[in-house]
Amino acid sequence: MNKLTQPVTVLKGIGKQKAAELHQLSIDTVEDLLTHYPYRYEDRANLKPISQLSSDQLETVLGRVEAINEGFTKNGRHMLRVTLANNSGRIVLMWFNQRYLKQRFALNQRLIASGKILSGTTKQMMVTDFEILSETDDISQFARLVPVHRASEKLSAKWIRQTIEQALRAYGGDIIDFLPQPLCQRYRLLPRSEAIAEIHFPSSWAKLNMARYRLVIEEFTLMLLELSQRVTPNKSVKGIAHQPTERLTNQFIRQLPFKLTNAQRKVILEIKSDMEKPTAMHRLVQGDVGSGKTMVALYTLLKAAEGGYQSALMAPTEILAEQHYLTLRQILAPLGIEPILLKGSLNTKEKTSALEKLANGDSQIIIGTHALIQKNVNFCNLGAIVIDEQHRFGVRDRLALENKGSQPDVLVMTATPIPRSLALTLYGDLELSVIDELPPGRKPIITYHITEKKRQSMYGFILQQLQAGHQVYVVCPMIEESAKIDLENAQALHQKLATEIFPQYQVGLLHGKMTATAKAEIMESFRTAHLQILVSTTVIEVGVDVPNANMMVIENAERFGLAQLHQLRGRVGRGDVQSYCILVSEAKAEDTQRRMAIMTKSNDGFAIAEEDLAIRGPGEILGIRQSGLPDFKIADLVQDIKLLERSKLLAADILNDGLENTTYDALRLEIQRRYQQKIISGIN
Ligand code: ADP
Ligand code: MG
Numbered sequence: 001m002n003k004l005t006q007p008v009t010v011l012k013g014i015g016k017q018k019a020a021e022l023h024q025l026s027i028d029t030v031e032d033l034l035t036h037y038p039y040r041y042e043d044r045a046n047l048k049p050i051s052q053l054s055s056d057q058l059e060t061v062l063g064r065v066e067a068i069n070e071g072f073t074k075n076g077r078h079m080l081r082v083t084l085a086n087n088s089g090r091i092v093l094m095w096f097n098q099r100y101l102k103q104r105f106a107l108n109q110r111l112i113a114s115g116k117i118l119s120g121t122t123k124q125m126m127v128t129d130f131e132i133l134s135e136t137d138d139i140s141q142f143a144r145l146v147p148v149h150r151a152s153e154k155l156s157a158k159w160i161r162q163t164i165e166q167a168l169r170a171y172g173g174d175i176i177d178f179l180p181q182p183l184c185q186r187y188r189l190l191p192r193s194e195a196i197a198e199i200h201f202p203s204s205w206a207k208l209n210m211a212r213y214r215l216v217i218e219e220f221t222l223m224l225l226e227l228s229q230r231v232t233p234n235k236s237v238k239g240i241a242h243q244p245t246e247r248l249t250n251q252f253i254r255q256l257p258f259k260l261t262n263a264q265r266k267v268i269l270e271i272k273s274d275m276e277k278p279t280a281m282h283r284l285v286q287g288d289v290g291s292g293k294t295m296v297a298l299y300t301l302l303k304a305a306e307g308g309y310q311s312a313l314m315a316p317t318e319i320l321a322e323q324h325y326l327t328l329r330q331i332l333a334p335l336g337i338e339p340i341l342l343k344g345s346l347n348t349k350e351k352t353s354a355l356e357k358l359a360n361g362d363s364q365i366i367i368g369t370h371a372l373i374q375k376n377v378n379f380c381n382l383g384a385i386v387i388d389e390q391h392r393f394g395v396r397d398r399l400a401l402e403n404k405g406s407q408p409d410v411l412v413m414t415a416t417p418i419p420r421s422l423a424l425t426l427y428g429d430l431e432l433s434v435i436d437e438l439p440p441g442r443k444p445i446i447t448y449h450i451t452e453k454k455r456q457s458m459y460g461f462i463l464q465q466l467q468a469g470h471q472v473y474v475v476c477p478m479i480e481e482s483a484k485i486d487l488e489n490a491q492a493l494h495q496k497l498a499t500e501i502f503p504q505y506q507v508g509l510l511h512g513k514m515t516a517t518a519k520a521e522i523m524e525s526f527r528t529a530h531l532q533i534l535v536s537t538t539v540i541e542v543g544v545d546v547p548n549a550n551m552m553v554i555e556n557a558e559r560f561g562l563a564q565l566h567q568l569r570g571r572v573g574r575g576d577v578q579s580y581c582i583l584v585s586e587a588k589a590e591d592t593q594r595r596m597a598i599m600t601k602s603n604d605g606f607a608i609a610e611e612d613l614a615i616r617g618p619g620e621i622l623g624i625r626q627s628g629l630p631d632f633k634i635a636d637l638v639q640d641i642k643l644l645e646r647s648k649l650l651a652a653d654i655l656n657d658g659l660e661n662t663t664y665d666a667l668r669l670e671i672q673r674r675y676q677q678k679i680i681s682g683i684n
Pocket of ligand 2: 294
């Protein structure tokens with residue numbers, strides 16, 4: 001038996017409660033814990049004197065608590081201030097909206113804290129991590145490279161670190177290496193158990209680099225091997241030769257209220273040619289936000305329908321599926337086709353009826369969420385599928401939908417600008433079409449970056465837009481780690497806008513914790529302009545299309561990456577009126593300033609992606625989620641591109657030997673385990 005797959009409760013000090021809290025971090029087994037890699041490290045061996053800390057930099061200080069104060073900022077945010085002193089001076093540690101932390105501190109307590117140093121006369125730090133040290137904690141034990149693990153509100157980084165330490169002591173010896181030793185030697189890879197121990201508790205920067213190297217190579221290699229095992233939709237595999245009649249598709253194009261752009265037309269022709277061939281289409285359509293991908297999708301669906309086949313459009317969220325359904329229903333009505341919508345939140349009766357229509361072929365065009373790939377969904381003759389916002393799905397999801405038919409034509413759509421070389425690795429099995437033109441009359445979205453000082457005048461500007469009959473999005477950040485606080489902030493802002501600032505208008509609130517039905521209702525009210533202002537967390541990020549909304553405010557804009565800001569901003573500028581985006585951010589850090597500057601300067605997704613790459617040394621641009629591949633725990637597709645090349649060699653060596661070779665028994669098992677699990681978690 002593999003001891004590592006045991007539940008975390010085998011560890012000392014972990015009962016039901018802690019296990020449930022760990023589950024929130026997707027940690028269920030000892031192995032999950034051991035592969036919960038740190039996201040950064042602090043070099044506590046070199047703590048600086050307080051006088052030498054630099055503004056705007058991430059720093060770490062150690063000292064004793066001298067004072068604890070609570071207060072409120074001008075705009076009502078709770079502020080906790082802890083003064084920390086050591087023999088080199090004193091510094092004020094600050095937290096916003098984390099009232100509950102106060103009780104953790106006591107005077108004279110020893111504390112180590114890390115965070116950004118703010119500029120100003122007195123030294124201040126916005127704390128990101130801290131740790132309370134007991135009198136007996138040996139400081140030399142802390143004077144080393146200290147890992148920082150992703151934590152949660154309930155579980156501190158310190159607790160997680162100690163638990164991982166315990167797990168390593170108890171089960172480190174059970175870590176097996178599924179890469180045979182000769183290969184490890186040839187590629188200079190640390191043994192797996194050593195790499196895992198060093199990644200958590202590095203004995204030096206050099207060892208840390210080696211550990212990371214091993215784990216990244218391992219992760220890439222497993223992915224490449226898995227890709228190689230996949231029944232790649234062979235280009236010559238027999239598929240459906242759809243009819244060249246263009247009966248419905250022509251009618252659809254004729255009755256559109258606008259002319260297709262040349263780019264849309266070009267891509268549609270590529271799709272037409274693919275679909276009429278007797279081999280299956282596998283095509284990726286890349287087009288910036290607002291470029292009109294939905295019409296291309298609709299063409300594909302209709303093309304299948306006119307030859308008597310069923311077709312399906314899968315979207316990542318209910319809001320988006322709903323929106324597509326409404327758009328398509330309207331356009332399809334004159335053609336005598338009634339699309340149906342399949343989503344998780346249907347009641348049993350609705351679901352049964354929808355499933356029946358799919359299975360017996362009564363419904364030709366089906367729109368849905370992940371619900372489409374559930375086991376109980378059967379199609380009668382699925383001939384084409386379209387996957388919208390492909391980066392939100394795993395490759396497995398795509399395959400699962402594909403397998404609901406027999407060699408259906410496949411179109412996937414994405415707004416994520418992916419460098420071509422990367423696209424080839426990721427989507428080697430797809431042909432690429434690019435919609436490189438926006439519909440005519442689009443005015444670039446005018447974007448401003450403002451600080452709190454300008455808030456009142458921003459409200460004045462919003463008022464003008466509202467008076468002109470337009471609608472406004474206000475986006476608040478929502479991240480997993482501080483979801484509760486973020487939600488409270490969004491609610492507070494909603495309340496303030498609704499009662500104080502714009503009492504004469506209807507203000508709605510949309511957030512991730514609402515039920516699907518409640519979200520749909522709010523979206524519908526906004527779409528039909530019963531609401532003029534929509535305060536929302538980032539749930540509106542993908543695909544939403546309300547052309548009358550011409551203004552977007554993004555609060556705490558520093559908390560979003562460039563790609564995400566661009567996606568968000570793409571919700572406005574969809575009609576022919578002038579649109580605006582206002583980025584509100586106080587953050588002074590240099591990279592924030594640069595991000596804001598790019599956003600105010602450019603409207604072009606590709607240009608923005610490139611700048612992003614330049615600023616950050618890739619990292620988060622292609623958040624793993626966006627790559628359409630199963631999550632990586634440590635590898636980064638852009639930053640580690642060189643290691644990807646190296647892994648290709650390693651994978652090729654293995655495939656040369658033959659993966660079925662008994663030397664690779666453990667490896668095969670691991671591939672199966674990793675990717676099998678993804679399928680299961682991807683579907684529910
Ligand atoms: P995205 O590529 O972001 O999915 P959509 O398909 O949602 O973009 O289209 C954005 C908006 O542009 C929609 O309101 C759509 O009706 C409109 N649109 C699409 N194609 C054209 C066109 N050729 N001319 C004018 N408007 C168009
Ligand atoms: Mg779209």
